[in-house]
Amino acid sequence: MDFRLTDEQEMLRDSARRFLEKECSLEQRLHAPVNGGFDAARWAQFAEMGWLAASLPEDCGGLGGDIVEAALLMEEFGRNLVVDPFWGIGVLAAQTLLAADADKARELLPLLCAGELRPALAHHEVQSRGVIEHVTTQARPAGDGAWTLHGEKTLVMGGNVADRFIVSARTSGGSRDRQGITLFLIDANVPGLQRRDVRLIDNRWSAEVTLDGVRVTSADLLGAVGEGWAALEYGHARGLIALCAEAVGVMERAMWITRDYLRTRKQFGVTLNTFQALQHRMAEMLIELELSRSMVYRAMAYLVRPLAARQAALSVAKARVGQSGRFVCAQGIQLHGGIGVTEEYSIGHYFKRMTVFENELGSAQFHLEQLALRECAEPAAARAQN
Amino acid sequence: MDFKLDPADEAFRQEVRAFLKENLPPDLARRGACGFHPIRADQRRWQRTLFERGWGAPNWPVEYGGTGWSHLRQFIFDEECALAGAPATDNGGLRMFGPVIYTYAGAELKARLLPGILKGELYWGQGFSEPGAGSDLAALATRAVRDGDEYVVNGHKIWTTGAHTCDIIGLLVKTNPEAKQRGISFLCVDPATPGITVRPIIDIGEAHSLNEVFFDNVRVPVSNLLGEENKGWTYAKAVLENERATSAEVPLNKRKLAQLRHIAMHERSDGCRVIDLPGFAPRLAQLEVDLRALEWLTLRALTEKSEGAVLPYGSLLKVRGSELVQRIGELTVEALEQYGSYLYAEPGEDPDAKPDWPPGPDYAPGVVADFMYRRAATIYGGANEVQRTIIARSFLGL
Ligand SMILES: Cc1cc2nc3c(=O)[nH]c(=O)nc-3n(C[C@H](O)[C@H](O)[C@H](O)COP(=O)(O)OP(=O)(O)OC[C@H]3O[C@@H](n4cnc5c(N)ncnc54)[C@H](O)[C@@H]3O)c2cc1C
Numbered sequence: 016m017d018f019r020l021t022d023e024q025e026m027l028r029d030s031a032r033r034f035l036e037k038e039c040s041l042e043q044r045l046h047a048p049v050n051g052g053f054d055a056a057r058w059a060q061f062a063e064m065g066w067l068a069a070s071l072p073e074d075c076g077g078l079g080g081d082i083v084e085a086a087l088l089m090e091e092f093g094r095n096l097v098v099d100p101f102w103g104i105g106v107l108a109a110q111t112l113l114a115a116d117a118d119k120a121r122e123l124l125p126l127l128c129a130g131e132l133r134p135a136l137a138h139h140e141v142q143s144r145g146v147i148e149h150v151t152t153q154a155r156p157a158g159d160g161a162w163t164l165h166g167e168k169t170l171v172m173g174g175n176v177a178d179r180f181i182v183s184a185r186t187s188g189g190s191r192d193r194q195g196i197t198l199f200l201i202d203a204n205v206p207g208l209q210r211r212d213v214r215l216i217d218n219r220w221s222a223e224v225t226l227d228g229v230r231v232t233s234a235d236l237l238g239a240v241g242e243g244w245a246a247l248e249y250g251h252a253r254g255l256i257a258l259c260a261e262a263v264g265v266m267e268r269a270m271w272i273t274r275d276y277l278r279t280r281k282q283f284g285v286t287l288n289t290f291q292a293l294q295h296r297m298a299e300m301l302i303e304l305e306l307s308r309s310m311v312y313r314a315m316a317y318l319v320r321p322l323a324a325r326q327a328a329l330s331v332a333k334a335r336v337g338q339s340g341r342f343v344c345a346q347g348i349q350l351h352g353g354i355g356v357t358e359e360y361s362i363g364h365y366f367k368r369m370t371v372f373e374n375e376l377g378s379a380q381f382h383l384e385q386l387a388l389r390e391c392a393e394p395a396a397a398r399a400q401n
Numbered sequence: 402m403d404f405k406l407d408p409a410d411e412a413f414r415q416e417v418r419a420f421l422k423e424n425l426p427p428d429l430a431r432r433g434a435c436g437f438h439p440i441r442a443d444q445r446r447w448q449r450t451l452f453e454r455g456w457g458a459p460n461w462p463v464e465y466g467g468t469g470w471s472h473l474r475q476f477i478f479d480e481e482c483a484l485a486g487a488p489a490t491d492n493g494g495l496r497m498f499g500p501v502i503y504t505y506a507g508a509e510l511k512a513r514l515l516p517g518i519l520k521g522e523l524y525w526g527q528g529f530s531e532p533g534a535g536s537d538l539a540a541l542a543t544r545a546v547r548d549g550d551e552y553v554v555n556g557h558k559i560w561t562t563g564a565h566t567c568d569i570i571g572l573l574v575k576t577n578p579e580a581k582q583r584g585i586s587f588l589c590v591d592p593a594t595p596g597i598t599v600r601p602i603i604d605i606g607e608a609h610s611l612n613e614v615f616f617d618n619v620r621v622p623v624s625n626l627l628g629e630e631n632k633g634w635t636y637a638k639a640v641l642e643n644e645r646a647t648s649a650e651v652p653l654n655k656r657k658l659a660q661l662r663h664i665a666m667h668e669r670s671d672g673c674r675v676i677d678l679p680g681f682a683p684r685l686a687q688l689e690v691d692l693r694a695l696e697w698l699t700l701r702a703l704t705e706k707s708e709g710a711v712l713p714y715g716s717l718l719k720v721r722g723s724e725l726v727q728r729i730g731e732l733t734v735e736a737l738e739q740y741g742s743y744l745y746a747e748p749g750e751d752p753d754a755k756p757d758w759p760p761g762p763d764y765a766p767g768v769v770a771d772f773m774y775r776r777a778a779t780i781y782g783g784a785n786e787v788q789r790t791i792i793a794r795s796f797l798g799l
Pocket residue numbers: 280282283287290292293349350351352353354356526527528529530531532534535536537559560561562563611777780781782783784785786787790
């Protein structure tokens with residue numbers, strides 16, 4: 016095993032860190048007007064620096080990297096609580112598209128890498144609650160090999176600035192069958208599609224997308240009819256790891272901000288860092304952070320494993336990171352005292368980001384339940400897992 | 402020991418419940434039950450209703466217009482009000498400052514300040530904390546210098562809840578800068594006095610209850626001094642003890658737990674109620690266990706207090722009560738899932754304004770704002786770390 020980064024990876028991380036500290040710091044943004052979280056000029060810079068291409072294969076216009084590159088970038092985004100829709104478009108949608116349809120991926124992903132195409136994944140529904148195969152949106156046959164789409168998608172990350180939607184819809188099966196999910200790529204302004212933009216508490220934006228008779232044909236298909244689940248799982252696996260990596264960045268920065276504050280804030284004639292109760296709390300924060308980071312590494316290592324083992328590792332990571340992140344960021348506020356609960360100061364925003372994290376791709380509770388089911392269904396397999 | 406509840410107390414509960422059913426307007430209840438900061442107009446309206454019923458001050462003695470109820474009855478009353486979604490009454494005036502006024506103030510000040518609290522016409526702000534004086538409150542530096550029959554006040558307060566809508570501020574000032582605790586005095590200050598500037602502080606729920614208050618040569622009549630000069634620390638400590646006595650907020654936690662159950666029975670995962678998901682109910686049960694423990698500790702505190710308390714109940718209750726409200730909030734946000742990430746803006750002070758909220762069920766707005774705000778529960782009223790030190794030193798002899 017070797018946990019060191021390659022030279023290229025280190026360069027990517029360092030340049031991202033420099034750029035984001037300079038251009039996208041939280042302090043700059045807090046006073047900027049709310050603009051839907053999107054800055055077109057900056058998106059173009061992301062493209063120019065190769066960030067959108069970093070974790071895509073070369074035949075799709077990418078730089079040939081993989082999940083490690085996405086994770087490195089996301090960790091840096093997390094440190095600065097960047098609100099640009101990198102995750103929704105550049106990871107979740109891009110990776111799903113990559114896995115869904117090789118031809119379309121070769122055609123469209125180069126445009127995405129160049130910042131010229133912004134697809135978002137319209138998959139999540141109100142009652143998904145972490146279950147990837149949950150799809151109730153219907154694709155009803157409309158003759159001549161066409162379908163009409165009916166349903167509601169929510170929490171479409173980056174949906175507010177998307178020019179295309181990758182929509183999951185049922186062509187057969189029940190609401191939680193893996194079989195029968197079909198993916199379509201549709202234009203954002205197609206008739207029958209309604210979008211409502213929603214600001215999240217961490218200042219990122221998502222959209223609710225209502226599909227009311229949107230007409231699609233086989234030309235709009237991504238992959239084969241009824242076979243969309245595998246691509247969704249592929250995209251979600253990478254999306255989940257990227258999200259966890261971001262959370263590690265969130266936690267780490269929250270920890271250091273808090274450390275610095277304790278060193279300067281004085282009460283009772285001394286700086287707060289002299290109180291042992293607070294030193295111990297900070298030690299716990301570091302432990303939680305490093306456990307989380309380890310879980311992200313493990314999840315990346317398990318990406319190549321068979322489905323069951325991969326999913327278990329992803330659940331372990333999401334559960335651990337969710338719990339640790341909440342603890343670290345909540346304590347970050349606590350150790351600040353009153354200033355910690357103000358909108359003007361940074362630390363509370365780290366807590367908000369972690370709160371949204373828990374509501375995305377299944378909560379810690381959801382993932383614990385998945386692991387518990389595994390314990391019951393195949394205790395031997397669960398135990399033998401190395 | 403006698404664990405039986407007096408049937409008369411149960412009858413009292415029914416009486417309160419019937420009164421609430423009859424007199425609590427639905428619009429007030431709706432706003433009271435959601436997590437946004439209460440609207441002052443609602444609070445005033447509701448306090449007036451209670452006053453007219455003779456229930457304006459459940460915790461005050463009869464001679465000052467209170468009900469003279471036992472601690473248990475006060476508890477029952479608070480619980481019923483909370484469960485019905487009544488707007489929070491003025492904790493500052495009724496619980497923190499009122500009792501200190503009738504205990505320590507002279508006749509003139511009492512006559513001037515107490516009736517307004519009862520009628521909902523005199524809301525209190527607590528002007529204690531300063532940028533340099535949080536946990537170390539006695540380090541406060543706001544200065545008051547006597548000039549004839551006035552004090553001239555200069556300084557800077559922070560975290561003053563409701564300073565923008567209150568009618569009077571209980572202000573701690575230094576009258577003798579040489580001394581720490583013994584140089585502190587307590588002034589009752591009209592926030593409309595020239596020289597006072599209030600600047601809002603927005604909290605992480607994107608709501609406004611906190612403020613900074615600046616004092617620039619503010620002239621306060623000496624007749625607004627509470628008790629004696631340089632004895633302010635005694636009164637301040639009494640205010641803080643009053644604040645902590647109710648800080649377990651069992652009634653509030655009960656309402657929030659009830660709300661959580663309601664949400665968990667309505668949110669669904671592919672048709673399955675969230676409450677029926679395998680991991681959810683055990684966590685709900687855990688909260689129930691912790692709430693009941695807190696409730697009975699509170700009941701002990703309320704009844705034993707009359708015979709001179711031994712345990713530092715206030716601190717015990719503050720630590721666990723504040724943690725509990727945060728944990729209930731956490732599970733409620735989880736139950737809401739995506740709606741727990743949506744930004745539902747605080748409606749503000751105008752009760753008729755129609756907020757432009759994102760989609761979602763009726764119970765969603767206010768939950769996250771409150772969850773965020775309650776990060777402060779373990780900070781305000783004396784941070785939990787400091788409470789633990791008080792417990793260790795004052796009771797355990799460490
Ligand atoms: C929402 C809210 C409402 C409030 N309302 C009011 C109000 O109406 N009026 C008013 O006067 N004040 C109010 N306060 C202020 C509140 O009382 C203070 O925030 C609180 O006393 C903590 O002070 P601080 O914020 O300066 O934090 P600090 O005192 O700077 O504390 C920061 C951290 O250090 C810890 N710490 C400090 N000293 C020690 C120690 N000796 N040992 C171990 N740990 C320590 C604290 O526990 C905390 O975690 C409010 C605060 C909040 C957040």
